[in-house]
Each structure stands twice: as structure tokens, then as C-alpha cells.
Amino acid sequence: MTRLRFSLAAVFLTLAGAAAAQEAGPSTGGELIGGVWDALGLRKKPTQEQDFVRESRPGQMDYVPLAPRPQDHRKTAAELEAAGTSLERAAAENRRRAARVKIPD
Numbered sequence: 001m002t003r004l005r006f007s008l009a010a011v012f013l014t015l016a017g018a019a020a021a022q023e024a025g026p027s028t029g030g031e032l033i034g035g036v037w038d039a040l041g042l043r044k045k046p047t048q049e050q051d052f053v054r055e056s057r058p059g060q061m062d063y064v065p066l067a068p069r070p071q072d073h074r075k076t077a078a079e080l081e082a083a084g085t086s087l088e089r090a091a092a093e094n095r096r097r098a099a100r101v102k103i104p105d
Contacts, residue, residue, distance in 0.1 A: 005041070006042075008040065009036060009037070009040055009042060012036050013033060013036070
């Protein structure tokens with residue numbers, strides 16, 4: 001019986017994919033496929049959350065992002081010039097150090 005269900009699901013998904021490709025919409029067909037899985041009994045319904053979980057969660061989930069972006073910190077031309085100069089100095093120092101390294105024969 002399960003083999004028949006999986007075979008029917010595979011056939012339907014193949015045909016649904018081809019039919020969805022014909023449509024000119026932003027939908028991915030996820031609702032249609034989910035309905036098929038539900039109809040064939042291949043997907044479990046979500047379990048009801050337990051009381052202690054429901055009671056411990058606040059009504060409104062407020063959180064602080066882990067890495068907040070700076071508001072609008074654009075570097076000035078002088079800061080960019082200083083950064084470029086610093087990078088050029090570091091590159092010159094690295095080239096000077098590399099010139100001292102002896103390559104074995």
C-alpha cells in the first residue's frame with residue numbers, strides 16, 4: 001500500500017512540476033504539493049504544543065538582532081584615502097620582506 005502511495009505521489013509530482021512550469025506566476029506550487037502529501041497521508045499533522053511551552057512564550061516576540069547593522073556609516077574621502085595609503089604601505093612592506101626570503105634550489 002505504501003509503495004502504491006509513493007508511486008502515485010511520484011507520478012503526480014512529476015506531472016505537477018510540468019504543469020507548474022507552464023503557469024506564468026511566482027508561485028512554486030508548494031501548497032499544491034503539500035495538499036497531495038496530506039491527501040495521500042504521507043505527512044504528519046503538527047502536534048499541539050504543550051501547556052508549559054505555550055505559557056512560557058510571550059505574546060509578542062521581540063528580539064535584538066545578533067549583528068545589527070550600523071545606521072548609515074559612510075566613510076569620507078579622507079578616511080578612504082588613509083585606508084588606501086595604509087594598504088599600500090603594508091603591500092610595500094610585504095614585498096620588501098618577500099625579497100629577503102631565499103628560495104631553496
